[in-house]
Amino acid sequence: MPAINNYLVLSALGTDRPGIVDRLTKLLLDYDLNILDSRMTVLGGEFAILMMVRGNWNTLAKLENALPELRKSLGLTIICERTEERQPSADQLPYMVEVVALDHPGIVHHLASFFSQREINIEDMVTGSYAAPHTGTPMFSVQMSIGVPANLHIATLRDEFMDFCDSMNLDAVLEPMKR
Template sequence: MPAKNSHLVISALGNDRPGIVNQLSKAIFELDCNITDSRMTVLGGEFAILLLVEGPWNRLAKLEDLVPELQSELDLTITTKRTEERSGQANLLPYGVDVVSLDHPGIVYSLASFFSDKNINIEDMTTSSYAAAHTGTPMFSVRMNIGIPADIHIAALRDEFMDFCDSMNIDAVLEPIKG
C-alpha cells in the first residue's frame, strides 16, 4: 500500500506577466508533486495564485526548501503552509449565491456577516466590479459557494436572505448547486 501523501498550500503574488504558471507548475512537477486544487487571478497589476499541492512529505519538504530560489527566480512573494486533506462535510448542503448591486463599500462585509451569524460557511467567493451596459454605472457582483447546515430550514433562510438583500438594494439568487 502506498504511503499517504501530504498536502501543502502555496500562496504566491507578483507582477502579472506571461510564464508564471508555467514556471511554478514545472517546479512542482519536477519534484513529482501534484497540484490538486488551484485559484489564479489577476488583481490590478498583480497575479495571485493559491495552490493545493499533494505529494510525499519529503518531496513537499524539498519544494518548501526551493521557495527562496523560486521567489527570486520568478519575482514572486511566496508563502507555504502544510495542511491536511479536507474532511467530508456530510451535514452541509452546497448552495450558490449570486449577487449584483450598484457598487458601494461594505457589500462583501454585509454578506459575510449575514452568513456568519447563521453559522453558514463561505467556501468559495469571487467578486468583480464592472460598468453597466449603456449607462456605465459602477456595478458589483459576487458569486459564492456556501455550505448550509442540514438542520437549517432552507425556505426560511431564503426568505430572510431575500429580505436582507432587498433592504440593501441588491439583487440576489440563492439556489442549490447541482451536480
C-alpha cells in the first residue's frame, strides 16, 4: 500500500455562491484525499479557501492533472503546491495576540513589522472590521498566533509590545497559547 504522507496546499478563489464547499470537498473525497487543515471565508462577493490535504502521491498527481477541468467546472481560480508536514519547533513558544482599535490604515503592517523585527513568526492571523455597539464607530480587530523564539525574554517582549500598542492606541493582549 503506497504511503499517504504526501501533502498538497490548495487555494481557491472565485465569485461566492452556494455549493462551492460541497462540490470542492466532494471532489477531494472522490480523489480519496483527507483535509488536514483549512480556512474559508467570503470577502466582499468573493469566496476564498485555503486547505492542506493529505493523500497518496499518485492521487495528488491525478488531482494536479485535473486542475484545468476543475477550474472550469467550479468557476474558481485554483492553485496547488506540494508541501511537507510541518514539524513542531522546540525552539519556539506558541503565543496568541489579540488587538482591538479604532479602524485606520496600517494596523496589520505595523504589527507585522513589530514581530518581524524580533524574528517572531506570524503563523495564523484573522482580521475584521465592524461597527462598535451603540456608537457605530469603525473598529478593527486582529487575532494572531505567533511563534516566539525560546531565547527571547518574554517579560521584555511583553513590555515592548505593550509600549508599541500604547504608542499606536491599540488595545492588545499577548499571552501563551493554551492548547
